[in-house]
Amino acid sequence: MKAVILAGGSGERFWPYSTLDRPKQFLHLFNNRSLLKNTYDRLRERFSPSDIMIITSERFVDLTREELPELPVENILGEEHGKNTAAACMIGTLAADDDEPVLIVPADHYIGDVDRYWESFERAVKSMRAHDGIYTFGIAPTREETGYGYIEIGDEISPGVNKARSFIEKPELVKARSFAASGKHLWNSGMFLWKRDTFLREMEMWAPSVFIPLKGVDPREPRSVNEAYRSVESISIDNALLERSEMVYVVKGDFSWSDIGSWLSIMEMEGPSNETDSIALPGSSNILVKSRSKRKIAVVGLSDVIVVLSEEGLLVCSSENSQKVKEAVSHFRKYSTGKQRST
Template sequence: MKTVILAGGSGDRFWLLSTAQVPKQFLKLFAEKTLLRQTFERLSFKVNIDDIYIVTNKIYEQATYSELPEMPKKNILLEPSKKNTAPACTFASLNFPGDETIFIVPADHHIPDTEKFWQTVEKTQKFVENHEGIITFGISPSRPETGYGYIEIEKQIEQDVFSVKMFREKPNYETAVEYINSRKFFWNSGMFMYKNSYFINQMKKHAPQVIVPFLQQTDIESIYQKLPSML
């Protein structure tokens, strides 16, 4: 399994603490280590360092190297501009074989229980080996939060695994209360796992405007000039 840390944050969520020059992944918000460092150590708890990759903006190149000096430099993939999640996942995934399992994680999560985190990851990895699909990780909501996106679930496939009916962006308070009361919604964690060939085929089918520039050119600057910003 290849793990990919998305670390292209722009610094606006935690302004004044974070800025475009020092986005949230470089902040020490919950511990004596930055969020990026915590994410890296959470993954390297089970994954070989050679199998951990980072997608970040080129302006954060030196900061990333300084924060994670043990990372192979070839595993830090630099975007020339910020185009959001779909282009970043596509950029990373095209570096891997089709039969590889890919685990995408944001750089800014605070997850104190690493053992429990990996229990969920390993269960998901087994599911991906036997099922086609892009798996998204939901978090059981503890309050009617208006600052998060939500995942609306449909039928249960197996224990703790559901089909997704729809992704819902940040709701107002009244709608968030309805989500919580229905028991059919989870917070969207922004973590994904998939078999690489399936993801690439789905991008060709549903988002050719994202993947085609990567397939037609090799110059990353030219590619990113053509890409839409897409979640």
């Protein structure tokens, strides 16, 4: 069995900690380990280093080696230009043997109750023996969340495993509220399990624009992969395959989970900040303060605010707008690019 970690994101919503040189998956946001290292260590409970592959950006190969020195060098693929998750999933799956199961996981998610996580995994493996297909892991909603995609579930095929009926992109608040209360919708965790041959057969049928350019590629030869990428459609695995295939199943994950998609996710996990010798919060409530500076920070008379300070910059935003931090990053990059062109 193989495991593939998708580690190519830019993590713009975690500015100013996340930068072009060290994006979110390499940040030590909790427990003094990077998100990538946490994910890798979790997989090491079931997989040997030789059976774990990481797909990342070409720029982050050295960072990945620093984080995971025991991983074989040939198991780290650096994409010259990312082509979204469908291409990354296919490259990772090609590293497996003919009928070998492949587990796909993002590098930057939080999973609590790890024992329950592996119980869900075993449930998927068992179900796959009787019902071959594409398996995804869904999480029961704990709130109305507009930042996640949802999966509508159909008939149950085995305990805790259902046929997938439909996939819904990030919904508006009213729909998210109804999904959370329906009992028929799960959060789309972005974690998958399939057999190599089954996945390739489905990709050939439903996503030829990804399958054809990559079908003969050696996943451990970056040059051939990146050459083939020039002809590959940039599309997510959800759009390319999950929304089209007729053999997609959902495993209900009975464990706490977060995609750690914004600073608000950190506040939900850790709780609001408390006052310290360098943080003052008079008349304020529900405040998150993160700082890599020795400077004192005061937040006075405000509620539901996030403050993050680093050498890269200062972020002040309302909790409800934490998803929009990437818009500020785009502004700075646009201004920086324009300035460079004018000189």
